[in-house]
Structures are given as C-alpha cells and as structure tokens.
Amino acid sequence: MTRTPNRQLASLMGEARWGNDQLARAVNRTGRDAGLELTYDHSSVSHWLRGVRPRPAVRPVINEAFARRLGRPVTSQEAGFGPTPKTAGSRLTTGPADGNRLEGLVDLVRDDMDPSRRTMLAAGLYSAAMLVPGYTELGHRLDGAQQEVRAGRTVRIGESEVETVRAMTERIAAILDELGGGHARPMSAAFLANTVMPWLSADGSPSTKKSMLAAASDLVYLTGWMAMYERAHGLGQQYFGEALSLAQDGQDHVTYCRTLRGMSLQAANLGYGPRALEYADAAAECAPAAGPRLTAFLRGQQAHGAALVHDQRLAFSRLNETEIALGKADGRNDAVGGYDWAAYHFHVSSVLYALGDLPGSIRAMIQSNRVRPANERQGRLHANGVLASRQWELGHIEAAAGTWGEFLDDYTALSTSRGDEHFDVLRRSLTSQPGNRQVRRLGERVREVARQKAAA
Template sequence: MTERIADILDELGGGHARPMAAAFLVNTVAPYLRADASDATRKSMLAAASDLVYLTGWMAMYEKAHGLGQRYYLQALRLAGEAEDHVTYCRTLRGMALQAADLRHAKRAQELADSAAEAGPKAGPRLRAFLTGQQAQGAALVGDKRRAFSHLAETADALSQADNRRDFVGGYDQAAYHFHVSSVLYALGDVRGSVTAMQESNRARPPMEKQGRAHANGLLAQRQLEVGQLEASCATWDDFLDDYAHLSSARADEHFGVLRRRLRPYLKSSRVREVYDRAADVARHKAA
C-alpha cells in the first residue's frame, strides 16, 4: 500500500495521496499493530508502518502542513526504533533535515542531516547518496562551501555504485542528485549554475514524477527570471502548467501564485501574456 500511495503521490500530488495514507493508517495499520504476533512478525509490521508514517509525514511537510509533518516524523522515529529499523530511522531524520531547510532553519537543517548520516553508517550506496546529498544542502545553507562540495562528491560517488532499482520511498537517483547540486549552488549564490543543474535534474527525472517535476520547474522558472532569462522562464512556466493542471498539491499551488506575481510586471511582452493567460485558463479549469 505504501508503494501504491507513493505512485499516486508522483502522479496526482499530495492533495490526493495524503488523505488516503492517513485513512489507511487509522483504519487498517493501527488495528494490525494491536494484534497478537510473534516478535519477528511484530517488528516487521512496525517497520512497514514506520515507512508509511514517514511517507505521510513527508507529504504533510511538502504540503506546508509543517506541524502535522513533524508529528508524523516523530511517530515514524518511534516506530522505527521499536522495529530496530535503522534505515527508516535515518531516512526520517533526513526528512526532518529537509523540513528544517524548507523552513530556513539552516543550522538545524545541517545538524539533522549530519545526524541522519551518522545513524546509517552501514547503509547501501543509494541510501548513502540520499543522506550525503542532504548533508551537502545543510552545509551550503550555513555557508560551508568546502563541506558542501565534499558531500556532493561523496553523493556522486555513492550513486555511481548503486543499482538501477527504483525505491518507492526514500529513493535517490540522478534527478535527485542534480536537484541537490542546484540547491547547493543556489544557497552559495551561484544562481546561473543552479539553473543549469536544475535543467540536468529535469532531464533525468522519470516521466511519472509529475509532482516533483512541477516543483523543480517552479524553482527553475523563478531562478531563470532572477538572471534575466525571461523567454526561458516563460518556457519553463509552460512546462510547469502542463503538470500543474493535473495535480492537487499545496506546494504546486504556491508556485502557481509565484508565477502570477512574478510575471505580472512583464505583461507588455506577448510571450509573458501568453503564459499568464494560459495560467488563468488552468485556474478556471481546476476550479470548475
């Protein structure tokens, strides 16, 4: 069920996937966890539950329900601890680091990312990449350029050793790596480099990841505008709208609001008006 919810998240957004996850946790998972079972079976159930709780917390964080996301994360840590599931434990700490970064608590983001990496010292290469990539962002947010690039190098090395298996929860691939490169460069003031890295991320992103692509394009379009690339920004906003029309996501809604605010001063441009009018059509269609 966690895998199915992760697929729905990619395809339709957290607005559809999170209520399903929450209902399944309350109506199905919680009764299972109260059932009699052998120690091995109970730990297996706790581990499976912690994975879904982590995913639900991630969706809440992504949808800007930060307090709820924190509560889910704490429950995921508790369940993973009882299950002795070190992978989900460090994955959840990493999710908390991402949330701290999103809330601009730079020092806390760095501390949580480092704690997550320390909690999984024997992790496989893909999980190591997942953890060190977040360490790179945490270091960049506090201005530690040397550590940020050192962690990016570790991430690239670990990812090169990983197999081609796609993890439904807590996975890490080339799209995620280049997204982290873009985040690091942007935090360190290299906006043009950040734009190039985000474009690399989009080229590597699997086609089914509509929510992730919408978020990446929302950031990319804003950064292109920052460096004066108005035409390129409009093209990216067009790509964003392709996905946004089919998504239910507070994060995508936030990007949509930025689109309308940031393009409004440029409405004398016919290309900008074209995108702006298309955005209005998409909004009307979603409201219908």
C-alpha cells in the first residue's frame, strides 16, 4: 500500500526544532499525564512521517506535546492525522464552549457524576496552550443565550432557585474543606446535572436568568478547582473553560477573574511559568474596579507568576501591592475564592521558593500556618505537606518529621488526591533517613495510616 508522506508533521517538527527521538520522548511524557504508558521511539516517528497514522487515542497526545512546545493549540488536522474522534478521555479544552452554550457542560457533568466515566475523565489531558479571550472580547451574548434556553420551556425560575445554587455552593465548599474533594466533587457534579442544568434551561426574567448564570458559574468554578486539586488537570481545565463561558454570559466579572486566577494556579502547579503569569495578568486586567480583597487575591497570583519567570523585581512589587490591598480589606471572606493573611503568606512562600530562597520560603509557610483559621483543614493539610517537604529538603529532618505528623492528623480524615500526593512524597522521603529515631517512629505511623487507607 502506497502512503503519502506526512509533510504537515514534518513542518511542525521543524517549527518545534525536534528530531524523531525528541518528539517520541515528548509524546511519551505527555501521555503519562493522561494515564497512558507510551513507549514510542525514533522509528515510530519515522512511520508517522511516512504516512502511518497513530491510533486515535494517541493523536491528542501528540497534538498536546506540540502545543506545549510551541505555545499554541495544534490540531490533528494540522499534524496531518485528520480529525480525532471526540471522547471524554481525550477531549481537550481550547476555550469557552462554542455552539450550543450548555451542551458541553451538560456532557461534562453527566460524565463526572457517573463513576464508570470518572476515571476516563480524570485522565484527560491538560492543554498548555488553551486560549482565553479577554472578558470584553467574549461579548454581550446574554440576550441570545436567554432566547436560546427559553424556547419551548415550561419551567420558570425565580430568585429562590438562584439562592439555592449559591447556598449549595457554600455548603459544598465547606464539605470540601471538612472531608476533601473526593467526597465533595461527586456531590457538586450531581447537583449541577440534576438541578442546575434544568434551571439554566428554564424560563425566567432577564435579571433572574443573569443571576442564575452567575451563580452556576461560581459552582462550576468550584468544581473545576476540586478537580484540579484531585490532580485531574484536564478535567479541571474543562470546568474552568465552562465557568468562564457562564460568567461572561451572566456578566459576572468576579467569577470570571477568579476562574482565570485558578487557571494561573493550575499552570503554576504544573510548571508552566509563562502561562501562569499570562493567566494571572489576564485575571487582573478583567477586574479594573475590584475591591481590596479581590485585588489582593489577584496580585498575589501575579507575584507567583512573576517569580516563576524569574522576574524578582516584579514579583516583590506585586507582593507589596498584595499586602497593601489586603490591609484595606474588611473582615468578610467568602467560601469560594476568598483571600486572607494565611493565603498571603502562602504566596510569599511560593515566591521565595521559586526565586531560590528555601529558608525564607519555610519561614513564610510557618507564618501562613500560624494565621490560618483553625477550621481550614484542607488548606492546612496542603500547607503542611509543602512545608514538611521543604524542611526535609533543607535538611531539617526533625522539624520535617513534626510537620509530617501534623499533616497525618488531617490526612486520615480527608479524601483528597492532593493529600495522597503529599503522602507519596512522605513515604519516599522516609527511605533516605533510615537511621533517625524520630523518622523511624514516623515510619511506623505512616505504615499504619497506609493500612487504614487501604482498608477504607
């Protein structure tokens, strides 16, 4: 059978300045993010260049490998592979939903509330080249959206339904902190699918429709946040994209900014410094009239983004702006996307660590824990995991062992993938200090916790 050489793929490789081996390694690395154990080598790429198409499940992985290298979206058509079948496990988000405004979100939440589909969703790829238009560019679609969802509907919603969504969002945020995302996110997906989606497709006054869109965007943002912290980064990104679309339709600048800020944090966690700064700056630009607490919330993330691209002057300037703004904020702090002094010192720690000041980052994280509200179990768990890892990295083994003990106090009560990630770090760390008596005692507790988790 005669095959046509894939000149489009060759062109992309030239743009990326990759040879066969480099592309194969990049695809294998990207595949691991989607739970795929790929073992491609230079000969595999040679086959692709001669016109052999990789299997459909792998094409999005190849596209994403190029996107991460080039900093822009790459499609299967552009790579010379033809269209890729759309599946929940391989679906990549490239921006807010197009076409039917609610169709993508309906599919997403129905899949997420189905245990048989959730694993496939969690394996979806994070797109490092997701394009996010500015708020004003998304533009004034509310009237058309209302006309679309009202057609043929008999259900009518009012402000009580809007308040129900807002109240459930606060309750789910509280459950997230108390029990972990493993319990809270399925509840959120089910409530979205069974209650919120029908209300979004119901009749109502223009002001009620706008309020419902805004309330739904906040809950979708929270669901994406939970997916991100459960290390389902592709899924979290899809939720964030849907939250942006709902927020702009509901003319909700605050949730739009929060979502972009969450996307910046996600990019930072995954090591995409320039993208983290880009999202953080976009969030700040969308909130020109923000109050002091939201300003601090956004400037702190800008500081971290600047540190990740090694712009020390800008990072410290943004931290100063964060501190000034937070000092002007009132005593209120909402459940979703709030910002307080514990969060500020966490950002200081993140900035110092990114800039290479390990001792300073440890001191800032200790201060963050000192001012953290006692009921913030989820935040305390993560902060202690980060702090203990850095104490261990600095060689302060006994201090790290004490912090790991505090981490375990919370970990045994939470269902959280982020906690599992820290726990894995702890177990690996123990093997490097087998002779330390305090470490041996910690190891005994770790083994007991592992048995409890396995039996649960």
